[in-house]
Amino acid sequence: MASVNELPSPRLVVTTHTKDGASVFSRDEQITPFKPFGPQGSGFSRFHSRLSVPVSNINDPPNLANTLPRCPPNGVLFCTTDIPPNGRAPLHRTLSLDYIAVMSGEIVLRLDSGEEKTVKAGEYIVQKGVNHEWINRSQSVCRLLCVMVGSQKIVLDNGTALEETVIPKK
Numbered sequence: 001m002a003s004v005n006e007l008p009s010p011r012l013v014v015t016t017h018t019k020d021g022a023s024v025f026s027r028d029e030q031i032t033p034f035k036p037f038g039p040q041g042s043g044f045s046r047f048h049s050r051l052s053v054p055v056s057n058i059n060d061p062p063n064l065a066n067t068l069p070r071c072p073p074n075g076v077l078f079c080t081t082d083i084p085p086n087g088r089a090p091l092h093r094t095l096s097l098d099y100i101a102v103m104s105g106e107i108v109l110r111l112d113s114g115e116e117k118t119v120k121a122g123e124y125i126v127q128k129g130v131n132h133e134w135i136n137r138s139q140s141v142c143r144l145l146c147v148m149v150g151s152q153k154i155v156l157d158n159g160t161a162l163e164e165t166v167i168p169k170k
């Protein structure tokens with residue numbers, strides 16, 4: 001049972017085919033969030049990841065359930081992130097194009113330029129490899145649904161390639 005500061009574990013339903021090509025369900029399960037920062041920290045539920053695209057709909061994906069959500073360089077990742085009330089994720093850049101839906105609560109998306117926007121449940125983000133941090137200033141858990149697609153590095157006009165980063169707050 002989820003506490004007041006948690007959302008219910010996500011349910012994942014997966015389909016596949018029988019040997020003769022009929023469509024069937026292969027999985028129907030609750031996903032237990034991975035909480036590497038302790039019970040009061042952010043939780044991550046990885047649903048599916050592929051190392052490269054186009055993908056095979058025959059082979060099973062790698063099992064990455066208890067790892068931080070990082071998109072494979074040439075692949076895709078489908079996951080949720082639950083950020084607790086007054087929680088935050090540090091400034092970082094992933095080498096991916098991210099499609100994000102705020103499923104519940106609200107989140108402040110802050111960029112390294114200092115700009116920020118509050119994005120609420122039912123609103124969406126397309127994030128293109130920028131340095132960003134997530135800040136939950138509310139009293140409710142925020143659940144972000146993310147589809148991440150591996151991307152090329154961003155190369156500035158002066159030739160500098162922007163790398164994946166995690167920048168601690170000073």
